[in-house]
Amino acid sequence: MLLASPSVAQEAPADHTxxxxxxxxxxxxxxxxxxxxxRTGSMMGMAMGCQVNEGEGTPDExxxxxxxxxxxxxxxxxxxxxxxxxxxxxxxxxxxxxxxGETQFVRCKIKMGLMSxxxxxxxxxxxxxxxxxxxxxxxxxxxxxxxxxxxAAQLGIAPDAD
Amino acid sequence: xxxxAAAQDAVAEPPPAEVALSTDAAPTLAIxxxxxxxxxxxxxxxxxxxxxxxxxxxxxxxxxxxxxxxGVPAGTxxxxxxxxxxxxxxxxxxxxxxxTARFLQVGDQQIPLRSMRVGGGDPTxxxxxxxxxAVASTATLPLVALVGFFIEGGALxxxxxxxxxxxxxxxxxxxxPAAAPAVESxxxxxxxxxxxxxxxxxxxxxxxVEGETE
Numbered sequence: 001m002l003l004a005s006p007s008v009a010q011e012a013p014a015d016h017t018x019x020x021x022x023x024x025x026x027x028x029x030x031x032x033x034x035x036x037x038x039r040t041g042s043m044m045g046m047a048m049g050c051q052v053n054e055g056e057g058t059p060d061e062x063x064x065x066x067x068x069x070x071x072x073x074x075x076x077x078x079x080x081x082x083x084x085x086x087x088x089x090x091x092x093x094x095x096x097x098x099x100x101g102e103t104q105f106v107r108c109k110i111k112m113g114l115m116s117x118x119x120x121x122x123x124x125x126x127x128x129x130x131x132x133x134x135x136x137x138x139x140x141x142x143x144x145x146x147x148x149x150x151x152a153a154q155l156g157i158a159p160d161a162d
Numbered sequence: 163x164x165x166x167a168a169a170q171d172a173v174a175e176p177p178p179a180e181v182a183l184s185t186d187a188a189p190t191l192a193i194x195x196x197x198x199x200x201x202x203x204x205x206x207x208x209x210x211x212x213x214x215x216x217x218x219x220x221x222x223x224x225x226x227x228x229x230x231x232x233g234v235p236a237g238t239x240x241x242x243x244x245x246x247x248x249x250x251x252x253x254x255x256x257x258x259x260x261x262t263a264r265f266l267q268v269g270d271q272q273i274p275l276r277s278m279r280v281g282g283g284d285p286t287x288x289x290x291x292x293x294x295x296a297v298a299s300t301a302t303l304p305l306v307a308l309v310g311f312f313i314e315g316g317a318l319x320x321x322x323x324x325x326x327x328x329x330x331x332x333x334x335x336x337x338x339p340a341a342a343p344a345v346e347s348x349x350x351x352x353x354x355x356x357x358x359x360x361x362x363x364x365x366x367x368x369x370x371v372e373g374e375t376e
Contacts, residue, residue: 122258
C-alpha cells in the first residue's frame with residue numbers, strides 16, 4: 001500500500017515562475033504585488049551599478065537595490081502606484097501600478113552617456129525576462145537595501161550561488 | 163429553482179442564501195472579484211502625446227453575465243487612466259506607455275477594474291499584467307493579436323477602438339435591470355440560475371501571454 005508523504009499531500013505554494021525561466025519567482029504574499037527588476041549581462045557599463053530607488057522627495061523615498069551586470073531582484077510591495085527611478089548621468093523614471101497577486105517585470109539597461117553610461121529602466125515582460133533569465137543571478141544580500149526586496153534565503157537560494 | 167419561486171418561498175421560510183430577492187430591496191447580482199471582462203478603448207493613446215494621469219473613456223464590449231443573468235450590459239461606459247508615458251528617445255529608444263482600466267459606471271455606482279491588458283492576452287493570468295508597450299519597432303513576436311496597437315518608429319499607439327481585457331477589482335453587487343433577460347452563458351451552463359453568483363475565478367493559474375522584445 002502506498003501512502004502519500006506529507007510533502008506530496010500538501011499543496012505546492014503558488015508560483016509565478018514563467019514557463020522556461022531559469023529563475024524561480026514565488027507568488028507575492030496575500031494582498032501584495034511584486035516587481036522583478038533585472039539587468040542582463042552586457043559589455044556596456046559593465047562596471048556600473050543600476051541602483052533602483054522608489055519615490056523622490058516623498059516620505060516613501062527609499063533605495064531598493066543595485067543591479068550589477070547580470071543581476072535581478074524581486075521587490076514585494078503594496079498595491080497602488082509606485083514611482084521607481086535610477087540616476088547616474090541622467091535620471092530615468094518609471095511609474096507602475098502594482099496590483100495585488102500580480103508580478104511585473106522591469107529591465108534596466110546601461111546606455112551610452114557622454115562621460116559614462118546612463119541607466120535606463122523600462123517595462124519588460126515574461127518573454128523578454130525568460131530570454132535573459134539564463135544570464136542573471138540574484139543580487140548579493142549586501143546590495144539588498146530595502147526590506148521589501150527578497151533575500152537569497154527567502155528564495156531558497158544559497159547566498160554565494162551565482 | 164427559478165428566482166421568482168424562491169422569492170415566494172421566502173414568505174414561509176428563509177430563502178436560500180444565494181437569492182438576493184426580497185420585497186423591500188431591489189434585486190441585485192453579485193459579481194465576483196477577478197471576473198474577466200472585455201473592454202474597448204474609446205480614445206487614441208500614444209507614448210508621444212499621452213501623459214501620466216490622463217483619463218480616457220472606455221466601454222464594456224461583452225455583457226457581464228453570471229450564471230446566465232446579465233448584470234452589466236454591453237456598452238456600459240467607464241474610464242481608464244494613463245499610468246506612465248514616456249516619449250521615444252534618440253538612438254532607437256522606444257517609447258513607453260502603461261495604461262489601466264479604472265471603473266465601469268453603472269448608474270450611480272462605479273465598478274472598480276484592474277489588470278487591464280491591451281490586445282487580449284490571457285485574462286486569467288496573474289503574471290506580466292503590466293501593459294508592456296515598451297517595445298522597440300524591431301519587435302518580432304506576433305502583433306496580430308494586438309488589434310489597434312501600433313508601433314511606429316519606436317512610438318507606441320493604442321488606437322481608438324482597440325480591445326483590451328480587464329478584471330473586476332473586488333466583489334460587488336449591482337442592481338439588476340427591471341427585466342433582466344436571462345441569456346445563455348458559456349460558463350456555468352449546468353448551474354441553475356441564481357441572482358447571487360458563486361462563480362469561481364481561477365486565481366492560481368498563472369500563464370504567459372504574448373509580448374514583444376527588442
